[in-house]
Amino acid sequence: MKPLRTRFAPSPTGYLHVGGIRTAVFAWLLARQNQGQFILRLEDTDKKREVAGSEQHVMKSLRALGLMYDEGPDIGGPFAPYRQSERLNSYKQKAQKLIEAGRAYSDPYTASEVQAFREQAVGQKRPFLYRNHRPDKPPAWDGTKPLRFKSDPKGYKWHDAILGDLSTGPEVIDDFILLKSDGYPTYNFAHIIDDSEMQITHLIRGQEFIASVPNYLNLYEALKLEPPVMATVPHILGPGGRKKLSKRDGAKDVLDYIRDGFLPEALINFIATLGWNDGTEQEIFSREELVEKFSLDRVHLSGAHFDERRLLWVNGSYIRNLQLNDLYERVRDYWPSEAQSYEEDYKKQVLGLVQERLKYFAELSEISNFFFVDLPPDPALITEHKQLKKLSKVELIDLLKQTKAALQESDFAVGDLTMRLNQLLEQTGHKPAVLFSLIRIATTQAAASPGLADTLAELGKSRSLQRLDKQLSAFSTGLGH
RNA sequence: GGCCUCAUCGUCUAGCGGCUAGGACACCAGGUUCUCAUCCUGGCAACCGGGGUUCGAUUCCCCGUGAGGUCACCA
Numbered sequence A: 001m002k003p004l005r006t007r008f009a010p011s012p013t014g015y016l017h018v019g020g021i022r023t024a025v026f027a028w029l030l031a032r033q034n035q036g037q038f039i040l041r042l043e044d045t046d047k048k049r050e051v052a053g054s055e056q057h058v059m060k061s062l063r064a065l066g067l068m069y070d071e072g073p074d075i076g077g078p079f080a081p082y083r084q085s086e087r088l089n090s091y092k093q094k095a096q097k098l099i100e101a102g103r104a105y106s107d108p109y110t111a112s113e114v115q116a117f118r119e120q121a122v123g124q125k126r127p128f129l130y131r132n133h134r135p136d137k138p139p140a141w142d143g144t145k146p147l148r149f150k151s152d153p154k155g156y157k158w159h160d161a162i163l164g165d166l167s168t169g170p171e172v173i174d175d176f177i178l179l180k181s182d183g184y185p186t187y188n189f190a191h192i193i194d195d196s197e198m199q200i201t202h203l204i205r206g207q208e209f210i211a212s213v214p215n216y217l218n219l220y221e222a223l224k225l226e227p228p229v230m231a232t233v234p235h236i237l238g239p240g241g242r243k244k245l246s247k248r249d250g251a252k253d254v255l256d257y258i259r260d261g262f263l264p265e266a267l268i269n270f271i272a273t274l275g276w277n278d279g280t281e282q283e284i285f286s287r288e289e290l291v292e293k294f295s296l297d298r299v300h301l302s303g304a305h306f307d308e309r310r311l312l313w314v315n316g317s318y319i320r321n322l323q324l325n326d327l328y329e330r331v332r333d334y335w336p337s338e339a340q341s342y343e344e345d346y347k348k349q350v351l352g353l354v355q356e357r358l359k360y361f362a363e364l365s366e367i368s369n370f371f372f373v374d375l376p377p378d379p380a381l382i383t384e385h386k387q388l389k390k391l392s393k394v395e396l397i398d399l400l401k402q403t404k405a406a407l408q409e410s411d412f413a414v415g416d417l418t419m420r421l422n423q424l425l426e427q428t429g430h431k432p433a434v435l436f437s438l439i440r441i442a443t444t445q446a447a448a449s450p451g452l453a454d455t456l457a458e459l460g461k462s463r464s465l466q467r468l469d470k471q472l473s474a475f476s477t478g479l480g481h
Numbered sequence B: 001g002g003c004c005u006c007a008u009c010g011u012c013u014a015g016c017g018g019c020u021a022g023g024a025c026a027c028c029a030g031g032u033u034c035u036c037a038u039c040c041u042g043g044c045a046a047c048c049g050g051g052g053u054u055c056g057a058u059u060c061c062c063c064g065u066g067a068g069g070u071c072a073c074c075a
Helices: A018-033 A053-065 A089-102 A109-121 A187-198 A207-223 A256-258 A266-270 A288-293 A309-318 A322-329 A337-341 A343-359 A362-371 A379-383 A394-407 A414-428 A431-445 A452-461 A461-477
Strands: A005-008 A037-040 A104-106 A145-151 A156-160 A165-167 A178-179 A202-206 A231-232
Touching: A005 A018, A005 A202, A018 A037, A018 A202, A018 A231, A018 A266, A018 A394, A037 A053, A037 A452, A053 A379, A089 A178, A089 A187, A089 A322, A109 A156, A109 A178, A109 A187, A145 A207, A165 A207, A178 A187, A202 A207, A231 A322, A256 A266, A266 A309, A266 A337, A266 A362, A288 A309, A322 A343, A337 A362, A337 A414, A343 A362, A343 A452, A379 A431, A394 A414, A394 A431, A394 A461, A414 A431, A414 A452, A431 A452, A431 A461, A452 A461
Parallel strands: A005 A037, A202 A231
Antiparallel strands: A104 A145, A145 A178, A156 A165
């Protein structure tokens, strides 16, 4: 049996976002699941739209997500080259054969003439068909004019691995362009030649191509080629709208997510389960589980909205499940700059304390800041606190002084701190919501922090007491009595 | 406009003739001696409409409606 081969074939016109990369995820999963090959091919036949650097960007993105390809422009393979601009001879050969077979002809019209035909059709609210204007005896093709496919209009029934049985009538078949006047092939022509030569068995692509499939089938027939299995995946929609997710919606580069500290495996999990599930109530799938369980026939038929909140949850879930040492390695570049001078043990302990609240690595700096920097007392944390704002400065100062006295006796082990904090609660007669809030704010100057005893133990005795002093003097100087 | 596709909580979804329509995210409430988070418990919340078929339709069929795609010398 022939090996299963899938491909991802983007045009190098910019970065890859989650919508664009989903077909790559599905194609990769299918290839891995069947011990087949996953091929990267760059469709760079539109030189006007090409964006410098995007080839590298695409390859970097696939690698960053762990969607490594078995053949591609930078690594070669048995069907190289994998860049369409380097395969022009192949297209010309096939085009020549079509001309000889009477299935391709030179387009005698100028672009503006064709445009006039089109506008006429649109004006009459009729679909535009070039073949209604097919010339009787077109001139010989000299390579300076577009080469068109001479179609054979008829109805088609075909099977889509996701959508099921599909059919259309002859009215959708038209004479599309095979080779443009600049000598480059259109996507419509090139992808069919390449998929065939590269022995692609399963073609996964977005639903924007579905209307063209009958035309492709017509061309496959003219070329006497067997079409691959086709699988049409629905679009990923923007968060608000109903339209395909696009860069205009603010769809982020997948590399931006990587840079922000989203785990590749979480991104893959999120993307794969956007429009696919295994029929159980499982939400989190490892890469291996996805490879094992993925199936085209369980891919959803309708588009799904991209919801970043869900991605945040998935990513947080992966982070929480990471071993501390593994997490530590991964967050190396995300510490606040002041953390540089601290020892690994201290940072690991801090990381252990903040791990469960981390949704993505880029948050680490903000969340862990106060473990490394002495922040200036922020009056707003007190004046806007729903409990503390009711207390007078005299009362606050008194509480802090009692706290200081009590903590001076502590060895700052978590257990001892917990005990002394509890004693303090009784001694002062305040609820934790008051006393602990005050101590927490005084020692962190942060809106949120891990548990109080843990935080104090981590900060250590001298630093904690120092910060209590700082808060005390801030109260005194701002007091005026 | 023609052609094609799609349609379950706000969002991601389970369901493949009989269920109090299930789960997850988000949100709300409570608990975990403080905050944020985690975790636990509970809550809110959906079958687009109308006809059929059937003893029985979320499920099958038809017609609407809505949404999307496509009708490029872009992919």
